[in-house]
Amino acid sequence: MEIKVLGPGCAKCKKTEKLVQEVIKETGVDATVEKVSDMMQIASYGVFGTPSVIVDGEVKCIGKVPKKNDIKKWLGK
Amino acid sequence: MELKTTQPIQGEGRINKMLALNLLIATIGVYLWWTVYRVLPDLSKWLTYKLLPIQEGSHLGSSVEFFLYDTPKVMMLLFLVVFGVGILRSFFTPEKTRAFLSGKSEFVGNIFAALLGIITPFCSCSAVPLFIGFVTAGVPLGVTFSFLIAAPMVNEIALGLLYGLLGWKVAAIYLGTGLFIAISAGWVIGRLKLENHVEDWVTQANAANLTMEEEKLTWNDRFVYGWDAVKEIIGRVWIYVILGIAVGAGIHGFVPEGVMASIMGKDSWWSVPLSVVIGVPMYSNAAGVIPVVEALLGKGAALGSVLAFMMSVIALSLPEMVILRKVLKPKLIAVFVGVVASGILFVGYLFNMIL
Numbered sequence: 001m002e003i004k005v006l007g008p009g010c011a012k013c014k015k016t017e018k019l020v021q022e023v024i025k026e027t028g029v030d031a032t033v034e035k036v037s038d039m040m041q042i043a044s045y046g047v048f049g050t051p052s053v054i055v056d057g058e059v060k061c062i063g064k065v066p067k068k069n070d071i072k073k074w075l076g077k
Numbered sequence: 078m079e080l081k082t083t084q085p086i087q088g089e090g091r092i093n094k095m096l097a098l099n100l101l102i103a104t105i106g107v108y109l110w111w112t113v114y115r116v117l118p119d120l121s122k123w124l125t126y127k128l129l130p131i132q133e134g135s136h137l138g139s140s141v142e143f144f145l146y147d148t149p150k151v152m153m154l155l156f157l158v159v160f161g162v163g164i165l166r167s168f169f170t171p172e173k174t175r176a177f178l179s180g181k182s183e184f185v186g187n188i189f190a191a192l193l194g195i196i197t198p199f200c201s202c203s204a205v206p207l208f209i210g211f212v213t214a215g216v217p218l219g220v221t222f223s224f225l226i227a228a229p230m231v232n233e234i235a236l237g238l239l240y241g242l243l244g245w246k247v248a249a250i251y252l253g254t255g256l257f258i259a260i261s262a263g264w265v266i267g268r269l270k271l272e273n274h275v276e277d278w279v280t281q282a283n284a285a286n287l288t289m290e291e292e293k294l295t296w297n298d299r300f301v302y303g304w305d306a307v308k309e310i311i312g313r314v315w316i317y318v319i320l321g322i323a324v325g326a327g328i329h330g331f332v333p334e335g336v337m338a339s340i341m342g343k344d345s346w347w348s349v350p351l352s353v354v355i356g357v358p359m360y361s362n363a364a365g366v367i368p369v370v371e372a373l374l375g376k377g378a379a380l381g382s383v384l385a386f387m388m389s390v391i392a393l394s395l396p397e398m399v400i401l402r403k404v405l406k407p408k409l410i411a412v413f414v415g416v417v418a419s420g421i422l423f424v425g426y427l428f429n430m431i432l
Contacts, residue, residue: 008205008400011313012309039205039206039403039404040278042205042206043205043206043209043278043279046210047206047210048171048172048175048203048206048207048208048209048210048211049171049203049206049207049210050203050206062171062172063170063171063198063203064198065309
């Protein structure tokens, strides 16, 4: 699974990335996490709020820190 | 957040019970809040003069009392306002706001954009993606700017604190003039036809049509949303609040009465521009700057100058310019700063004149 966390590096974005990493560790899902902080790249996903989470190319969350349970659901757990 | 709203009736009963519990907690909370809030003036006096060996009427005494009174007061007000607005905000999303604004004509669009800027959840680190999202969805440039000006300047923290510390009149004046600046500055920028001063890659960015499902929120979710907002915002701004109150307390205790009348008073023509020039490079948020404003007003500063100072601290900040530089060419940034600063100057002079 390929997860992307979009965000320029504000506190919320860092927290989101940390939560995603935690969930992966806890559930043992085979997934890679990439932090995307370049504005042009973020814009190319068409999201207009950060942090955003993209799982396998699908936008899952825009403009807020997701809950752990939501992340688990996205990862199919 | 995906919700199991399709659960059978049994689940609905559980949700209703939770709602009742939440409402009960909220009622008790408001009662406790009010009880504590009412004794704050006496408590701060007692702490300063009885518990601490400070003499009543001394400079230090009035500083310490100001600090011990304002810190819990501001924190409590913030708590209530952020929670309330958090619930209100759960009804709005940037997506809905964008969809609503994209069909509007310019002038009407500016008005709605400024109003929506107050209540749409927004953080300044999202300014760039939001800008791109608006522009590529066909929201006119000027309308987008009305939103971007109103969102940081007229916010729930500023309004709640102004109401609590300086009364509803000042809060209403701030709301009215803030909206006026956001609407008129956005309109002027729209008239100037500066679309070609947006960085080229922005207009080439594809406006992806997101087909994310609209979340269905229950009232319980909205309570959680409000609570999350409290944790997030207070966790972020408390340090600014304490620093701001400390500076305010210093001014309150040690700056002689009337000194501010000569610097930020209404008689000197240069007091408004000076307030703006001092305010722009300062980077704080509403929570930090309003206790300072309260103390300045107490020392004879004129309301117009103080409003100008506060607006330029909150609405025009260097870090935001740096972020916006990624999507705007220098000329458009200069126009943005110039137009907003002119609006602030106008408001400052207006209030120094009529009050």
